[in-house]
Amino acid sequence: MAAELRLGFIGFGEAASRFAKDLSQAGLQSIAAYSPSAAKAGADDPVGRKAAEAGVELVPTLKALCDRSTLIVALTPGKLALPVLRKARRHLKAHHIYVDASTASVRDMERAAQTLEGGAAFVDAAVMDPVPMNGIKVLTVASGPHAERFRELLGPYGMNIQVVGEKAGAASSMKLLRSVCMKGLAALLLESLEAAQRYGIADALAADMARFINGRPFEDVMKRFVCGTAIHAGRRVHEVSEAMALLKSLGASTRMTRSTRETLQGIDAMGLRERFGAREPDSIAAVLDAIIESKGRAAAGKAETDQTNG
Numbered sequence: 431m432a433a434e435l436r437l438g439f440i441g442f443g444e445a446a447s448r449f450a451k452d453l454s455q456a457g458l459q460s461i462a463a464y465s466p467s468a469a470k471a472g473a474d475d476p477v478g479r480k481a482a483e484a485g486v487e488l489v490p491t492l493k494a495l496c497d498r499s500t501l502i503v504a505l506t507p508g509k510l511a512l513p514v515l516r517k518a519r520r521h522l523k524a525h526h527i528y529v530d531a532s533t534a535s536v537r538d539m540e541r542a543a544q545t546l547e548g549g550a551a552f553v554d555a556a557v558m559d560p561v562p563m564n565g566i567k568v569l570t571v572a573s574g575p576h577a578e579r580f581r582e583l584l585g586p587y588g589m590n591i592q593v594v595g596e597k598a599g600a601a602s603s604m605k606l607l608r609s610v611c612m613k614g615l616a617a618l619l620l621e622s623l624e625a626a627q628r629y630g631i632a633d634a635l636a637a638d639m640a641r642f643i644n645g646r647p648f649e650d651v652m653k654r655f656v657c658g659t660a661i662h663a664g665r666r667v668h669e670v671s672e673a674m675a676l677l678k679s680l681g682a683s684t685r686m687t688r689s690t691r692e693t694l695q696g697i698d699a700m701g702l703r704e705r706f707g708a709r710e711p712d713s714i715a716a717v718l719d720a721i722i723e724s725k726g727r728a729a730a731g732k733a734e735t736d737q738t739n740g
């Protein structure tokens with residue numbers, strides 16, 4: 431018979447307490463939690479009541495949590511992920527699985543994996559969307575050699591875990607790299623709409639952009655953006671330069687558009703249009719590989735030149 435799953439949360443804030451409540455409702459019987467304030471909580475204070483409602487046992491120390499748990503999920507402020515793991519390490523044994531699901535830096539997750547090497551199993555995880563709205567249905571991505579085990583243990587209780595890589599750090603990278611795009615999109619929207627507002631056409635522009643995005647699945651939009659850019663970058667430099675001139679004349683910000691122009695110029699200089707025979711490549715991966723290869727060649731060429739000159 432499989433050993434009983436005993437789950438322990440380090441941190442019992444917004445995310446952990448909601449996960450605990452949902453998992454408990456899904457039938458997971460043994461859940462405990464530790465946090466500095468939970469350790470001191472009486473049955474009547476808010477943390478104590480939240481724990482009682484969720485069927486969670488609050489324990490007084492990190493050691494107590496490790497001693498009574500087989501699967502440990504840390505959900506603390508990201509900057510504390512590594513310090514907390516270092517404190518927990520002395521209480522961890524080979525049978526433990528330690529999942530860090532805090533929003534931590536990729537380096538810290540790589541270090542965390544090194545810290546536990548040869549001892550407890552480490553899993554890097556990242557919670558991709560707000561927990562209060564989604565509970566355990568929120569997408570949690572996980573990486574590292576033990577990520578699959580984490581998925582096998584909590585997936586059956588309804589937790590939405592997707593394994594994204596064999597290396598600890600991949601899950602945290604995914605969250606940060608999504609931010610590169612999403613936060614960048616927000617900055618681009620601001621730049622475009624600010625200028626439109628100055629011209630009195632912000633509502634019409636917003637409606638038109640929404641029509642464009644809503645008109646097809648985002649997978650198709652991404653493919654068109656990436657693959658189209660690979661072969662039309664040179665032509666688009668001209669249009670973006672016109673857009674820059676317009677932004678300047680309106681006194682609007684140009685920072686994002688300047689970067690767009692530089693990016694397009696860089697891609698044009700890589701000769702991707704010639705490489706793909708002026709035909710749109712049929713996969714995003716083909717474009718990414720061509721860009722990485724071209725940058726690799728450029729770096730190797732530069733290193734050779736530096737060596738010759740140096």
Ligand SMILES: NC(=O)c1ccc[n+]([C@@H]2O[C@H](COP(=O)([O-])OP(=O)(O)OC[C@H]3O[C@@H](n4cnc5c(N)ncnc54)[C@H](OP(=O)(O)O)[C@@H]3O)[C@@H](O)[C@H]2O)c1
Binds near residue numbers: 444445466468562
């Ligand atoms: N909430 C979300 O929807 C969401 C979504 C995605 C990702 N995340 C990530 O999940 C993590 C937790 O988020 P949250 O919203 O639950 O934060 P939170 O509500 O601020 O809770 C943080 C928890 O960490 C505990 N903690 C602080 N220092 C600790 C220590 N030294 N040892 C043990 N526990 C400690 C806190 O305990 P005390 O109260 O005793 O200080 C608290 O219970 C963060 O990294 C966040 O970025 C959250």
